[in-house]
Amino acid sequence: xxxxxxxxxxxxxxxxxxxxxxxxxxxxxxxxxxxxxxxxxxxxxxxxxxxxxxxxxxxxxxxxxxxxxxxxxxxxxxxxxxxxxxxxxxxxxxxxxxxxxxxxxxxxxxxxxxxxxxxxxxxxxxxxxxxxxxxxxxxxxxxxxxxxxxxxxxxxxxxxxxxxxxxxxxxxxxxxxxxxxxxxxxxxxxxxxxxxxxxxxxxxxxxxxxxxxxxxxxxxxxxxxxxxxxxxxxxxxxxxxxxxxxxxxxxxxxxxxxxxxxxxxxxxxxxxxxxxxxxxxxxxxxxxxxxxxxxxxxxxxxxxxxxxxxxxxxxxxxxxxxxxxxxxxxxxxxxxxxxxxxxxxxxxxxxxxxxxxxxxxxxxxxxxxxxxxxxxxxxxxxxxxxxxxxxxxxxxxxxxxxxxxxxxxxxxx
Amino acid sequence: xxxxxxxxxxxxxxxxxxxxxxxxxxxxxxxxxxxxxxxxxxxxxxxxxxxxxxxxxxxxxxxxxxxxxxxxxxxxxxxxxxxxxxxxxxxxxxxxxxxxxxxxxxxxxxxxxxxxxxxxxxxxxxxxxxxxxxxxxxxxxxxxxxxxxxxxxxxxxxxxxxxxxxxxxxxxxxxxxxxxxxxxxxxxxxxxxxxxxxxxxxxxxxxxxxxxxxxxxxx
Numbered sequence: 089x090x091x092x093x094x095x096x097x098x099x100x101x102x103x104x105x106x107x108x109x110x111x112x113x114x115x116x117x118x119x120x121x122x123x124x125x126x127x128x129x130x131x132x133x134x135x136x137x138x139x140x141x142x143x144x145x146x147x148x149x150x151x152x153x154x155x156x157x158x159x160x161x162x163x164x165x166x167x168x169x170x171x172x173x174x175x176x177x178x179x180x181x182x183x184x185x186x187x188x189x190x191x192x193x194x195x196x197x198x199x200x201x202x203x204x205x206x207x208x209x210x211x212x213x214x215x216x217x218x219x220x221x222x223x224x225x226x227x228x229x230x231x232x233x234x235x236x237x238x239x240x241x242x243x244x245x246x247x248x249x250x251x252x253x254x255x256x257x258x259x260x261x262x263x264x265x266x267x268x269x270x271x272x273x274x275x276x277x278x279x280x281x282x283x284x285x286x287x288x289x290x291x292x293x294x295x296x297x298x299x300x301x302x303x304x305x306x307x308x309x310x311x312x313x314x315x316x317x318x319x320x321x322x323x324x325x326x327x328x329x330x331x332x333x334x335x336x337x338x339x340x341x342x343x344x345x346x347x348x349x350x351x352x353x354x355x356x357x358x359x360x361x362x363x364x365x366x367x368x369x370x371x372x373x374x375x376x377x378x379x380x381x382x383x384x385x386x387x388x389x390x391x392x393x394x395x396x397x398x399x400x401x402x403x404x405x406x407x408x409x410x411x412x413x414x415x416x417x418x419x420x421x422x423x424x425x426x427x428x429x430x431x432x433x434x435x436x437x438x439x440x441x442x443x444x445x446x447x448x449x450x451x452x453x454x455x456x457x458x459x460x461x462x463x464x465x466x467x468x469x470x471x472x473x474x475x476x477x478x479x480x481x482x483x484x485x486x487x488x489x490x491x492x493x494x495x496x497x498x499x500x501x
Numbered sequence: 502x503x504x505x506x507x508x509x510x511x512x513x514x515x516x517x518x519x520x521x522x523x524x525x526x527x528x529x530x531x532x533x534x535x536x537x538x539x540x541x542x543x544x545x546x547x548x549x550x551x552x553x554x555x556x557x558x559x560x561x562x563x564x565x566x567x568x569x570x571x572x573x574x575x576x577x578x579x580x581x582x583x584x585x586x587x588x589x590x591x592x593x594x595x596x597x598x599x600x601x602x603x604x605x606x607x608x609x610x611x612x613x614x615x616x617x618x619x620x621x622x623x624x625x626x627x628x629x630x631x632x633x634x635x636x637x638x639x640x641x642x643x644x645x646x647x648x649x650x651x652x653x654x655x656x657x658x659x660x661x662x663x664x665x666x667x668x669x670x671x672x673x674x675x676x677x678x679x680x681x682x683x684x685x686x687x688x689x690x691x692x693x694x695x696x697x698x699x700x701x702x703x704x705x706x707x708x709x710x711x712x713x714x715x716x717x718x719x720x
Binding site: 100103104105107108110111112115116117279373374377378407410411412413414415416419420431432435436437440441444 | 503504505508509511512513515516519520523524526527530534537582585589643644647648651654655701702703
């Protein structure tokens, strides 16, 4: 089988899906959501923000402070800090907030993030519960943008997540990726196509979460499992693109790989095993017929395409080196002229398809930045993403796939 | 029709439009390349005819007036572009084959003109006839071709003519018969002396008349 037979269908699907997202972005439901105003006045539901913590001594104080600084009536907002058996100084940091009138603190034995979330949910009677990771920070206006999204039938609302102060190449790469995610999540929410309510910051109707049984381990992606369960029960998941939340992105390759392997293997385990009935389910609309099937296809395609390109490129390089064997290096490896000659410009079908795919992706990242009004420069993030993401992502996808085959579960950190 | 179905159809239409536009663009650029090659060939055909006419006019005149060095570099440039077009469009592309035949004819005519020039004026250019194959029956042809390109670019007095051994062209078949080259590719005819195979650049250089390459002025 030639490489083209594997690569071209993948690129076709990629362009199709990006076109679909762009068209849906311009459609009336998405436009209406972007035009929505933040909630005003004091006639607002009660909200409890739960922060599950396991060894988060370095970031917890800032996270808690950002919640307490939310622009929301103080008597309707509470913060629940849940210490999930931390072994560092998390307990001491939490205790600094003990005397705050709207803060509740729970210390429990380590049982995993989902147990901490359930402990927090059981400890409140607020109408809305927010789940915020202890390494994430909310903008003061975030809750005012989230609350209006809770219309009838809406069980959860996701926020616009971006990377907090990206510095190194990996963080910059993720900064661009998260901006793309903002546009995509906003668009897919307009057709109820979301399959994850991201852990760093999502809000739920407490009664619905209780009714469907609370959080489960969900193959280490409790946020994805909860979203799929809500979808199975026929609820709607919304998105508030102007509710800005900043999360701390993994700054090292090891941590990034651990996080992504957990995400990918969790997605595959949930979708292939526990929620297989949603895939190709006409009753689930865009989620069942489009988002989940294309998600599965793109994961397998990216590994196959990457493998094919690496194999073909390695063969080309080996051939080019063999061709130049014995020829003086200055002639063999330095260009004879730097003048541009269009005749030799490699205008291949593959290259142009890739350029279109990249252009559509960049457009969505720019749109994500615009609709969320996320601060920071995008150029360095885009360059980092375009240079490295395509090389790294197939590796963690492949590794996650191997883990599933071997029934291997990795630690969180 | 639901919003999702409508958007799926629109996205599908956009995707087909994009893929179709890319396919048409590739086809257009391929044709542009062919047209450029044809234009270069036409110019070289005129130059070759001009050189031959110069010969007829200058039979009794000083040899310094007749030179085909610039023509050789134009031929080399055309050869490089033709090789690239063949790689991009495929060696079975009808237009590429046509251009290749015309290019081969130009090479043979230039070779003959240069040979006559050398005989008449006593020039001591080194001429290499290089026979290769793209049919998969020549393992070392790519390496040999690259080594010859290096020698041609480095030593301007070296005249290299490359011929596809399997090209169905009467004049080429006659040249093969005249030079008595057998199907043991790659093969080289250096100043009339035939040799076969390719091992390395160093080994190839030993097949040239002693002192020929070293006394040339490298570029």
